[in-house]
Amino acid sequence: MTYEVEIGALRAAAAAARAAGDQVATIHPGDVLRAAGGAIPHSGSAAAISEVAGVLERRVTDWVGAARQYAGTLEGNAAQYAHDDRLAAAAFASPPNTAPSLPVRPAGARTKGPLVVAQAPTSVPAAPSKYLRLGPVPE
Amino acid sequence: MPLTWGDILQWHPAALDSAEAALRAARNACTDRAGDLDGMATPKGWSGDAADNASVSLRRLTGELRDLVAQVSAAYTAVRDAADGVRGVESAVRTALDHAHAGEFAIDADGTVRDLRPQMCLSNTHDWLLIQQERQDRLGECALRVEAALRKAADVDADLGAVLAKILAGTIKGGDGSLGAAAASGEAMGRHSVLPPPGHGSPAENAAWWASLSADEREEVIGAHPEWIGNRDGVEFAARDRANRLLLDRRRAHVDERWAILERFCHDENGRFIYGNYLQVKAEYEDLKEERESIATLGAILARPGAHALLGLDFTTERTQAIVANGDVDHADHVAVFTPGLTSTVAGMGGYDSDMAALKLRTEGELFRRGEQGTVATVTWLGYQAPQWSTIFTSNSVASSGAAEAGGASLANFYRGINAARPTDPDLTALGHSYGSTTTGYALQQAGVDVDRAIFFGSPGLGTSSLDTLAIRSGAAYYAEAKWDGVGDLAAFGADPTGMKGMQHLQTGAATTPDGRAWEGIIGHLDYLKDGSTSQYSMAQVVGGHPDSAVHGKNVGLTDPISAQDWYPEWLK
Numbered sequence: 248m249t250y251e252v253e254i255g256a257l258r259a260a261a262a263a264a265r266a267a268g269d270q271v272a273t274i275h276p277g278d279v280l281r282a283a284g285g286a287i288p289h290s291g292s293a294a295a296i297s298e299v300a301g302v303l304e305r306r307v308t309d310w311v312g313a314a315r316q317y318a319g320t321l322e323g324n325a326a327q328y329a330h331d332d333r334l335a336a337a338a339f340a341s342p343p344n345t346a347p348s349l350p351v352r353p354a355g356a357r358t359k360g361p362l363v364v365a366q367a368p369t370s371v372p373a374a375p376s377k378y379l380r381l382g383p384v385p386e
Numbered sequence: 387m388p389l390t391w392g393d394i395l396q397w398h399p400a401a402l403d404s405a406e407a408a409l410r411a412a413r414n415a416c417t418d419r420a421g422d423l424d425g426m427a428t429p430k431g432w433s434g435d436a437a438d439n440a441s442v443s444l445r446r447l448t449g450e451l452r453d454l455v456a457q458v459s460a461a462y463t464a465v466r467d468a469a470d471g472v473r474g475v476e477s478a479v480r481t482a483l484d485h486a487h488a489g490e491f492a493i494d495a496d497g498t499v500r501d502l503r504p505q506m507c508l509s510n511t512h513d514w515l516l517i518q519q520e521r522q523d524r525l526g527e528c529a530l531r532v533e534a535a536l537r538k539a540a541d542v543d544a545d546l547g548a549v550l551a552k553i554l555a556g557t558i559k560g561g562d563g564s565l566g567a568a569a570a571s572g573e574a575m576g577r578h579s580v581l582p583p584p585g586h587g588s589p590a591e592n593a594a595w596w597a598s599l600s601a602d603e604r605e606e607v608i609g610a611h612p613e614w615i616g617n618r619d620g621v622e623f624a625a626r627d628r629a630n631r632l633l634l635d636r637r638r639a640h641v642d643e644r645w646a647i648l649e650r651f652c653h654d655e656n657g658r659f660i661y662g663n664y665l666q667v668k669a670e671y672e673d674l675k676e677e678r679e680s681i682a683t684l685g686a687i688l689a690r691p692g693a694h695a696l697l698g699l700d701f702t703t704e705r706t707q708a709i710v711a712n713g714d715v716d717h718a719d720h721v722a723v724f725t726p727g728l729t730s731t732v733a734g735m736g737g738y739d740s741d742m743a744a745l746k747l748r749t750e751g752e753l754f755r756r757g758e759q760g761t762v763a764t765v766t767w768l769g770y771q772a773p774q775w776s777t778i779f780t781s782n783s784v785a786s787s788g789a790a791e792a793g794g795a796s797l798a799n800f801y802r803g804i805n806a807a808r809p810t811d812p813d814l815t816a817l818g819h820s821y822g823s824t825t826t827g828y829a830l831q832q833a834g835v836d837v838d839r840a841i842f843f844g845s846p847g848l849g850t851s852s853l854d855t856l857a858i859r860s861g862a863a864y865y866a867e868a869k870w871d872g873v874g875d876l877a878a879f880g881a882d883p884t885g886m887k888g889m890q891h892l893q894t895g896a897a898t899t900p901d902g903r904a905w906e907g908i909i910g911h912l913d914y915l916k917d918g919s920t921s922q923y924s925m926a927q928v929v930g931g932h933p934d935s936a937v938h939g940k941n942v943g944l945t946d947p948i949s950a951q952d953w954y955p956e957w958l959k
Contacts (some may be wrong), residue, residue, distance in 0.1 A: 256429035263425030270419055274412040283405035289393040292547040299550045310450050317443050
């Protein structure tokens with residue numbers, strides 16, 4: 248597995264997560280479910296239906312948020328790896344005593360600190376991955 | 387707060403149907419993301435802490451989506467079944483209102499049923515009491531339907547509430563499998579159970595229960611629980627027929643399997659019969675033999691042309707019991723229920739069924755001649771243990787009224803069930819032959835049977851000596867007795883019907899009706915239903931609601947009671 252493929256795979260995984268989040272975000276079980284209580288007025292479950300509608304909506308929203316966060320993290324990692332790759336390539340290609348050029352900062356990528364995969368919602372800061380072998384994260 | 391009649395009048399499934407559709411779409415939108423979940427996986431070669439954390443996040447996301455799918459699926463099936471249940475409530479409400487309307491009752495918002503019809507005054511005390519009883523029964527039936535609707539509504543509410551509570555508590559989980567598996571698991575957890583029938587329910591209670599089921603729930607009962615309704619008086623007969631045909635097929639398969647096993651056990655490899663082995667399984671062998679013959683007869687009857695229906699089937703009794711109809715009992719204008727007597731068996735039921743088919747045709751033919759379009763259904767009711775010669779010295783003996791009394795109770799429920807299962811009562815005639823007339827007599831001594839007319843023939847007694855004890859109107863009891871029918875003179879169970887005060891007598895000898903048609907006379911005990919006979923013609927007129935057109939007259943012999951003789955003064959009876 249090459250470095251380029253890993254970055255592509257990360258981006259693909261991020262895209263899949265974002266697509267899943269976007270798709271699930273389109274569902275709104277709450278509205279119709281709340282209205283369903285009107286089918287059985289004065290029943291105990293009519294009130295519970297409303298409550299369930301709220302809970303399901305919240306769970307949908309939470310999941311969508313988590314999926315998007317996961318996607319964002321993978322995208323960030325992919326961008327960071329791409330950035331590192333360019334830096335490393337530039338370092339090897341530059342003549343001696345030539346000051347390195349300022350790397351282009353990829354959108355959404357970290358420019359400081361170790362690579363971290365943020366977790367939703369109780370993420371623990373991650374240690375640098377094996378990809379760091381290709382070069383230090385720029386300060 | 388328990389639900390009230392006023393509450394459930396406002397119940398309509400439309401909003402639940404909309405929610406069901408939306409939840410199904412939501413469930414599908416989630417399960418359709420299965421591919422994305424696979425795609426969301428981190429690259430295989432990726433390792434290290436970031437990769438580990440990404441995997442943890444992914445596992446959590448996947449698990450939460452599975453749970454969400456399961457919960458949405460549970461909500462979907464719960465709402466779907468609730469919508470179906472509300473349709474059942476609507477059905478129950480509608481039938482209760484129909485009953486109230488037809489019977490001139492009012493149902494208050496709290497479910498109280500009030501009689502709107504002014505009391506009738508009749509000079510005949512027997513008939514007045516009968517009408518009062520019928521009125522009370524109808525009011526009670528209407529009240530039962532209100533109760534059934536409320537019970538159904540409470541059941542729907544409880545079932546839906548239980549699933550919703552689980553969703554709220556987060557106890558519905560999607561497991562570790564695919565999203566499809568999570569959806570299936572959630573659907574199963576959201577499913578409502580069908581409200582089972584009332585235990586030992588009366589025909590009116592059973593009818594009210596059946597009315598409270600939606601069309602889908604009824605299909606589920608027929609397919610998954612046919613034993614619930616096969617013999618349940620008050621349930622519509624078309625459903626009973628379908629359930630009993632299923633049960634008949636199942637029993638046939640069971641009997642054939644056991645029969646093959648016993649056959650192998652009772653024969654050696656050369657096909658020689660092993661008597662010793664036979665003796666070990668003799669009891670089961672005899673039972674299976676009786677059942678095989680019964681099943682074969684019923685199969686043959688049901689395969690006959692015409693609308694046959696299997697309205698009752700019972701293999702749990704010593705001898706198989708069955709109820710077979712010619713025609714549509716749910717909708718026929720005129721229904722006749724024939725109860726045969728001594729030595730009657732299901733295996734030998736084919737002849738009775740032919741007689742009932744002929745009586746149906748005769749009745750319809752006579753109605754047609756009058757320019758009436760009335761439809762007719764005839765039933766052979768063998769829902770009891772008719773005595774056999776082999777049981778002559780047992781409690782089930784023909785000499786004892788035990789079988790007739792027990793059978794009478796069941797038969798009374800069958801009559802009640804006919805009226806309860808239908809929105810409008812048919813014109814109902816009870817027919818009883820021989821010991822079956824005794825059974826019929828006992829059935830008619832019970833309240834609430836709502837039988838319009840009864841014809842007894844070749845009767846050893848009706849289990850009573852007075853027609854006043856029968857729950858039929860004055861002048862609605864008919865008796866036919868042929869010459870040389872010794873059974874008709876036994877008077878073994880109450881007075882000889884030939885001499886009973888108030889009995890109407892049907893001619894059994896040859897006769898010519900005013901339209902010039904000649905009818906054949908019969909003699910002996912067995913030919914009352916013979917096609918083309920005077921007695922069959924008269925029965926057709928009575929069953930068709932035109933008893934005045936029957937050929938009246940009695941064949942009193944020396945063995946008949948003195949009070950039955952033509953010369954005996956009426957005032958001494």
